[in-house]
Amino acid sequence: MKKITVVVQSCPTPELVVGRKPVGIDVRMAGTANELRGALPGAEILFGFDFKGKLLPQVWDAAADLRWIQWAGAGVDALLFPDLVNSDVVVTNAGGIYDDAIAEHVLALMLAQTKRLPDAVRNQLKSTWHYQTVNPVRGSTALVLGAGGIGRAIARLLGAVGVNVTLIATSTRPDDEFGGVIAWQDRDLSRADWLVVAAPLTSATRHIVDRAVLAELPPSASLINIGRGASVDEVALVAALNAGELAGAGLDVFETEPLPSDSPLWRMENVIITPHHAGDLDDYAERVAELFLENLVRYQAGQPLLNTIDKRLGYRSSV
Known part of the structure; x- marks a missing residue:
């Protein structure tokens, strides 16, 4: 059997890969750029946890034998650089690992706002009993931008608690589960209580939510972003919140990231900030390793890999 070399980069649970690797697999570990440069020659596979994607471009000249990259994240925008996009190297992501956790996070952010939980915490810290009425999420309307695995998981969970959900993507298409997906250009944000951004970051989605889009939302609406920060024009968002043109975010x-300490968002009482952890379950690394090992068996057998990315689009073209 042909030996296949895998480079495992910055994995928090390398023992899972080493202990359960199939027969015929050699594993090399790498963390720094120098270690990666030394490990890549002769390696066909890279299993990468470098979520900022800074190391591989630095050592790409050492990756001539690379055939497949298993990325540990859902979004691959940080990974895709021109030489990789133009190469024959296959890229797969960790799609499906984070979907349900992120959907729960979206619901948690919505409930925190409608039930005024930040106000309650602030009052608790002051030992203040301050009565306020609250609102339901049931019956509200959410427009979810992004109809991939994460967007669909969000729509599924919100629908289960009575939220009226519309999925939005780049183009209109039929969808048996959700009754269709509408094109972004055909959106009607005037009816939204929530705009949930769950789209991958591409050249087309960078600042897709700008001042003009925010102005289409009613002042009673809130923005939820669990996709990529650069999909939203933060300066425009701060301006809309300051002007009372948006209820919250x-x-x-x-x-x-991390969000700079001088960002006005930190000091806005109608904004809830979480540190890019929506999908990061305690066992996420184990889940990603399981996916990689399944794909590794497929690779050895010459079978199609799970979660293959269209590198030019920047995401999976089908879910």
Whole structure:
């Protein structure tokens, strides 16, 4: 049997891969750029946890034997650089690992706003009993931008609690589960209580939610972003919130991460900030390793890999 070399980069649970690798697989570990440069020659596969995607471009000249990259994240925007996109290297992501957790996070952000939980916490810290009425999420309307696995999981969970959901993508298409997906250009944000951004970051979605789009939302609406920070024009968002043109926002991703301490978003009481952890379950690394091992068996057998990315689109073209 032909030996196949795998480079495992910055994996928090390397023992899972080493202990359960199929017969015929050699494993090399790498963390730094120098280690990666030394490990790549002769390696066909890279299993990467470098979520900022900074190391591989630095050592690409050492990756001539590379055939497949298993990315540990759902979004691959940080990974895709021109030389990789133009190569024959197959890229797969960890789609499906994070979907349900992120959907729960979206619902949590919505409930926190409608039930005024941030106000309750602030009052608790002051030992203040302050009565307020609250609102339901049931019966509200959410427009979910992004009809991939994460967007669909969000729509599924919100629908289960009585939220009226419309999925939005780049083009209109039929959908048996959700009654169709509408094109972004055909959107009607005037009826939205929530705009949920769950789209991958591409050249087409960078700042897709800008000042003009925010102005289409009613002042009673809130923005939820669990996709990519750069999909939302943060300057425009701050301006809309300051002007009272938006009721609030729940943000897990930002244009600059960590969010700078001088960002006005930190000081807005109608904004809930979480540190890009919506999908990060305690056992996420184990789940990603399981997916990689399944794909590794497929690779050895010459079978199609799960979660293959269209590198030019920047996401999976089908879910």
